[in-house]
Amino acid sequence: MSGRVANTVTIGGFAHVGSAGVGGDFPVLIQTMWKDRLSLADTKGEAGAALAGRIEGLGRMGCGLLRFAVPDLEAAETLGHLASLVSMPLVADIHFDYKIALRCMDFPIAKIRVNPGNIGGRERVRPVLEKAAAKGIPIRVGVNAGSLPPDLRRRVDTAEALAEAAERELAVFEEFGFDKILVSMKASGIADTVKANRILAERTSVPLHIGVTEAGPLVAGVARSAVALAALLAEGIGDTLRVSLSDTMENEVIAAREILAAAAEMTALPALQPFDFVAAEHVEAQGQADRFKRPGVTIVSCPRCGRYGFDTHGFTARWMPALYALDRDISVAVMGCAVNGPEEAKHADLGITGAGDKVLIFRHGKVIRTINAAEADSAFREALEKL
Ligand code: SF4
Structure with a gap:
C-alpha cells in the first residue's frame, strides 16, 4: 500500500503544554497510560513530588503523552492538579459522562479522549466540542471493537465496522466545524487493527493513534504489538502509538521506542515488504499463515x-x-x-x-x-x- 496523503491536522493544544505535535511531519509520538487510581492527596506533598518525578522520568525515556482514566469528577480535579505539576502533556480518558470531559477542560490538559460508543448522542457531544474548540484542546475519538454502535456490531468484518464507526464520528465533528481531532480504532485482533487503520488512512488524512488493544502480558503483548505496528508504520500509517501491555508504563515506552527504531531501520529496505502476510485475503499469505499457526x-x-x-x-x-x-x-x-x-x-x-x-x-x-x-x-x- 502506498500513496497515503500526508496528515495535515496537528494538535494545536500541545503547543501550550510542551513541544509535542501529532501528524504532518512531527515525529511519531510515544504515549502510555497511568495504570492506577489516583486521589487528590496523591498529588500533594511528598507523594505528589514522587508522582511528578515518575512522570518526568517517563518523559526522559521518550514518552511524549500520558493518559489518565477519569471515571468521575473527583478524578478530574486530581488530573487537573497534576497537570499543573508536570511538563508532560496529560490526556483525560473519558467514558460515559460528557460532564467529566467538560470539567477536565477547565484545567491545562493536552487532550481528551472520548469513546463515542458510550458518551451519548449529539446533544452531549456538542458542548464537549464547543468547549474544546474554545480552549484549543484536541480530541481523540477512540473507537473500540467492543463498543461499536449496535448496527455495526453485527458486521462480519470488524475492521470495516471500526472504520465506519470512526467515519461517522468524523462526520459529526466536521459538521460542528471541529478539526483538532485524532482517531484510534482498536481491536485485540492484529489483522483487524491493521486493516481498520489501512482503510481509514486511505479515506482520510486525520492523524491516527495506532495500537493493539489488550495486547497482553509483557512478552506476548510486545510481540503482537510489534507485528501490527511495524506493518502499519512500514506503510506510513500512524502518528502516535501506544504499546498496551499488562505491565509497567516504563516497559510500554521501551517497547514503543524499540518498535519505532526497528521500523526506522526497515525503511532502509524499501523494496522489502516483510509484513505482507498480514493481508489475510492474499492467497499465498494465507498459505504462510497456516505454516505459522x-x-x-x-x-x-x-x-x-x-x-x-x-x-x-x-x-x-x-x-x-x-x-x-x-x-x-x-x-x-x-x-x-x-x-x-x-x-x-x-x-x-x-x-x-x-x-x-x-x-x-x-x-x-x-x-x-x-x-x-x-x-x-x-x-x-x-x-x-x-x-
Ligand atoms: S478494561 Fe480498560 S478501562 Fe478497564 S481497567 Fe482495563 S484498561 Fe482500564
Whole structure:
C-alpha cells in the first residue's frame, strides 16, 4: 500500500503544554497510560513530588503523552492538579459522562479522549466540542471493537465496522466545524487493527493513534504489538502509538521506542515488504499463515488503568506459564474492569474481569460466576478445567 496523503491536522493544544505535535511531519509520538487510581492527596506533598518525578522520568525515556482514566469528577480535579505539576502533556480518558470531559477542560490538559460508543448522542457531544474548540484542546475519538454502535456490531468484518464507526464520528465533528481531532480504532485482533487503520488512512488524512488493544502480558503483548505496528508504520500509517501491555508504563515506552527504531531501520529496505502476510485475503499469505499457526491459548489482557478492579498484571504473571502449556486452542481474556470487560472480550472462550469489588468469570461475554478477588485463581482454575 502506498500513496497515503500526508496528515495535515496537528494538535494545536500541545503547543501550550510542551513541544509535542501529532501528524504532518512531527515525529511519531510515544504515549502510555497511568495504570492506577489516583486521589487528590496523591498529588500533594511528598507523594505528589514522587508522582511528578515518575512522570518526568517517563518523559526522559521518550514518552511524549500520558493518559489518565477519569471515571468521575473527583478524578478530574486530581488530573487537573497534576497537570499543573508536570511538563508532560496529560490526556483525560473519558467514558460515559460528557460532564467529566467538560470539567477536565477547565484545567491545562493536552487532550481528551472520548469513546463515542458510550458518551451519548449529539446533544452531549456538542458542548464537549464547543468547549474544546474554545480552549484549543484536541480530541481523540477512540473507537473500540467492543463498543461499536449496535448496527455495526453485527458486521462480519470488524475492521470495516471500526472504520465506519470512526467515519461517522468524523462526520459529526466536521459538521460542528471541529478539526483538532485524532482517531484510534482498536481491536485485540492484529489483522483487524491493521486493516481498520489501512482503510481509514486511505479515506482520510486525520492523524491516527495506532495500537493493539489488550495486547497482553509483557512478552506476548510486545510481540503482537510489534507485528501490527511495524506493518502499519512500514506503510506510513500512524502518528502516535501506544504499546498496551499488562505491565509497567516504563516497559510500554521501551517497547514503543524499540518498535519505532526497528521500523526506522526497515525503511532502509524499501523494496522489502516483510509484513505482507498480514493481508489475510492474499492467497499465498494465507498459505504462510497456516505454516505459522499452532494450536494453543491466545491471551488477551488489558493493560489496567485507573478504573481497574482486578489486578490483570499479577493474574497474567501467575497464569502465563500454565496457560501457554495447555494443549487447547482457546482464547482467554483477563480484564481489569467491566467498562471493556465482558463486552470487549466476548469472543473469549473464558474470561475474568473486575466489576466493582467483585470478580466475574465469563464465557463468550456471558457471566458464569461472581466471586470475591481472593477466590479468583481457584474459580478460574475450575472454569478452565470445565472448558
Ligand atoms: S478494561 Fe478497564 S481497567 Fe482495563 S484498561 Fe480498560 S478501562 Fe482500564
